[in-house]
Amino acid sequence: MHPYKDLQMAGGMVKENYVVIKRRQRKLWLHREFKPIWYYPIFLRIPKLSEIVMLGKPQTISEYTIEKLIGASILDFSTCLGDYGMGGPGFFGIRVQNVEGIFWLTYCIWAADEHILLDNRVMSTHSNVSKYFQPWLKTEGDWDTIEAMLKDTLIEDVDLQEHSLKITLRKKDGEMHTLNTQRESNAFPPQGGTGKRRRSYETGIMSDYWLVTYDETVLRV
Numbered sequence: 001m002h003p004y005k006d007l008q009m010a011g012g013m014v015k016e017n018y019v020v021i022k023r024r025q026r027k028l029w030l031h032r033e034f035k036p037i038w039y040y041p042i043f044l045r046i047p048k049l050s051e052i053v054m055l056g057k058p059q060t061i062s063e064y065t066i067e068k069l070i071g072a073s074i075l076d077f078s079t080c081l082g083d084y085g086m087g088g089p090g091f092f093g094i095r096v097q098n099v100e101g102i103f104w105l106t107y108c109i110w111a112a113d114e115h116i117l118l119d120n121r122v123m124s125t126h127s128n129v130s131k132y133f134q135p136w137l138k139t140e141g142d143w144d145t146i147e148a149m150l151k152d153t154l155i156e157d158v159d160l161q162e163h164s165l166k167i168t169l170r171k172k173d174g175e176m177h178t179l180n181t182q183r184e185s186n187a188f189p190p191q192g193g194t195g196k197r198r199r200s201y202e203t204g205i206m207s208d209y210w211l212v213t214y215d216e217t218v219l220r221v
Contacts, residue, residue: 013108
């Protein structure tokens, strides 16, 4: 049994953290404590003879430590991280760079953008309730707006509590923004199908669901 298979992290959501690399990169990824796996099916992706698949173990935000996040710069963001084969769970993440390199800080819950507030306004909702919440992401052009707000900001502060997280961001000109989430909030929209609100997670604590992963790796659910 591979030591990094079926990790059951983020309340059981995350099973593996994999990367497909060129064989010549093997030493680098071994240094990052990834280990090769000789049979690992990836939907519509067959590694070439010059490639290998390796598995590693992400760190939670607490294991990585808040101190390493302070002062890091935001390079990008995504609302469609994670993979279950034929699609994704919709994890939200920010791509971050600090002195250690480039990595992703990812909120590992289903449809995470419905439980992320940017400047106290929800990132996304189902179209059925969009008019009541005025989410940031309503049209394709809205993506550019958020990108302009988040890119090239620095992480000023991270306030991690048992069931909440608030990340304060600052641009070079002093403009400030915040990303925050909680286990439950009236600011989060109801689900489109059921019309009911859901908790962000049922078991564990907030830090369990924020994982730090190397750039170019994938979280499998």
